[in-house]
Amino acid sequence: MHNITMLGTGLIGMFYTQTLHANRSRDKVHVIYSRSEQKAQESAKAWGVEKWTADLDAAINDPDTDVVIIGLPNALHKEAVLKTARAGKSVLCTKPLATNATDALEMLRAVEKAGVFHGYLEDLNYTPKMLKTIDSVRKGAIGKVLWTRSRETHPGPHSAWFWDKESSGGGALVDMGCHCIEISRALVGKDVRPMEVVCWADTQVHPIDVEDSTIGLIRYESGAVGQFEASWCFRGGMDLRDEVSGTEGTVWLNHWLRTGFEMFTNVGQQGYVAEKAEGDKGWLFPVGDEVAELGYVHMFTDMLDSLDEGRQPMETFYDGYVVNAIMDACYRSVASKRWEPIGLEEWRGGEGAGVDVGSTEYDDKHYLIKEETMPDGKTKLILKEKDSGRIVELIK
Numbered sequence: 424m425h426n427i428t429m430l431g432t433g434l435i436g437m438f439y440t441q442t443l444h445a446n447r448s449r450d451k452v453h454v455i456y457s458r459s460e461q462k463a464q465e466s467a468k469a470w471g472v473e474k475w476t477a478d479l480d481a482a483i484n485d486p487d488t489d490v491v492i493i494g495l496p497n498a499l500h501k502e503a504v505l506k507t508a509r510a511g512k513s514v515l516c517t518k519p520l521a522t523n524a525t526d527a528l529e530m531l532r533a534v535e536k537a538g539v540f541h542g543y544l545e546d547l548n549y550t551p552k553m554l555k556t557i558d559s560v561r562k563g564a565i566g567k568v569l570w571t572r573s574r575e576t577h578p579g580p581h582s583a584w585f586w587d588k589e590s591s592g593g594g595a596l597v598d599m600g601c602h603c604i605e606i607s608r609a610l611v612g613k614d615v616r617p618m619e620v621v622c623w624a625d626t627q628v629h630p631i632d633v634e635d636s637t638i639g640l641i642r643y644e645s646g647a648v649g650q651f652e653a654s655w656c657f658r659g660g661m662d663l664r665d666e667v668s669g670t671e672g673t674v675w676l677n678h679w680l681r682t683g684f685e686m687f688t689n690v691g692q693q694g695y696v697a698e699k700a701e702g703d704k705g706w707l708f709p710v711g712d713e714v715a716e717l718g719y720v721h722m723f724t725d726m727l728d729s730l731d732e733g734r735q736p737m738e739t740f741y742d743g744y745v746v747n748a749i750m751d752a753c754y755r756s757v758a759s760k761r762w763e764p765i766g767l768e769e770w771r772g773g774e775g776a777g778v779d780v781g782s783t784e785y786d787d788k789h790y791l792i793k794e795e796t797m798p799d800g801k802t803k804l805i806l807k808e809k810d811s812g813r814i815v816e817l818i819k
């Protein structure tokens with residue numbers, strides 16, 4: 424059982440507290456912090472939390488809590504992590520870990536030096552669909568991973584600080600690209616080194632200093648490529664989709680719109696439908712159990728079970744650091760309009776997962792490139808002659 428300090432009473436503080444209280448009900452948010460005393464008190468009352476405070480140090484150092492969860496704006500994560508490490512408590516931090524890789528590395532080193540348990544709260548790697556996908560991919564169901572695609576787009580975030588570079592560290596890339604990047608790493612394999620990126624980002628719609636749309640490619644040492652798309656300009660709700668293809672198969676995931684729950688109402692359903700839904704009339708895409716479908720349930724189960732069992736969770740501060748390093752390279756690429764190397768001062772994965780263009784043996788004179796059944800019922804084989812290198816067809 425853990426007694427938790429929750430830093431932040433916004434959207435994520437609410438989702439996290441609801442999840443902790445509803446699912447692993449042996450854990451309790453004991454103290455809640457908001458910079459506004461009134462908001463802290465209101466949230467404590469609404470969520471059944473015993474203590475509230477507007478004093479960050481008092482919240483972190485509360486003698487009755489052993490875990491601190493950080494749900495504050497991005498630029499405040501570092502201070503909260505460093506203070507929690509000094510307090511010697513376990514620390515779970517929401518995404519993105521930091522606003523840049525230098526800060527992320529400092530945070531990683533601080534928790535490791537203090538010897539405290541740390542978890543990176545990347546919920547979208549913990550959705551039930553993604554957990555099953557990662558497991559199937561690891562078991563070889565799609566062969567060698569070649570390509571991942573992750574998309575998170577919606578009509579823009581719900582609080583002013585997201586739109587302000589000082590508080591957020593960046594726009595759609597930092598806010599949502601961070602999810603897509605970590606999904607890609609989990610599918611390609613976290614042991615495989617991300618080498619370089621090419622990225623486009625622009626401010627297409629809003630009068631802000633950060634990008635509201637971005638698309639990028641990450642090239643991995645294995646030859647796999649991770650494609651991500653993030654935008655605050657998408658209309659129609661929140662589009663969360665992932666794809667992964669390999670030499671032997673493909674997985675397509677749709678997490679939010681068109682999940683199999685579609686409703687039409689001519690009169691409206693009186694309010695909130697699902698996160699970032701744009702209204703409550705017409706065709707709607709409600710979500711059965713938001714905290715489960717967004718991965719919060721499995722995420723906190725893994726985090727707190729790992730803490731109890733003295734092991735690392737699936738997502739650690741090291742993962743958050745790698746994501747920040749990839750995003751830093753993305754911003755360099757946006758400026759240079761070229762592929763940019765990913766600077767990883769600390770790489771803890773494998774090396775030398777070189778590109779391996781496989782050759783499937785057809786007979787002693789040929790490699791098989793492709794086999795297809797044609798509309799006339801015949802089978803066409805595309806072969807490569809081993810001696811000459813010529814590409815030829817064989818019809819059977």
Ligand SMILES: NC(=O)c1ccc[n+]([C@@H]2O[C@H](COP(=O)([O-])OP(=O)(O)OC[C@H]3O[C@@H](n4cnc5c(N)ncnc54)[C@H](O)[C@@H]3O)[C@@H](O)[C@H]2O)c1
Pocket residue numbers: 431432433434435436457458459462494495496497499517518519544545546581582583584598
């Ligand atoms: N799926 C996810 O994992 C997910 C979803 C949403 C948000 N987040 C992350 O959670 C964090 C908070 O986002 P949110 O959606 O809850 O934001 P929010 O605006 O709803 O809430 C932010 C909280 O921080 C407090 N705050 C704002 N400015 C502050 C300041 N200067 N000093 C102290 N406190 C301040 C607010 O009072 C509020 O309690 C961000 O890092 C965001 O990226 C993660």
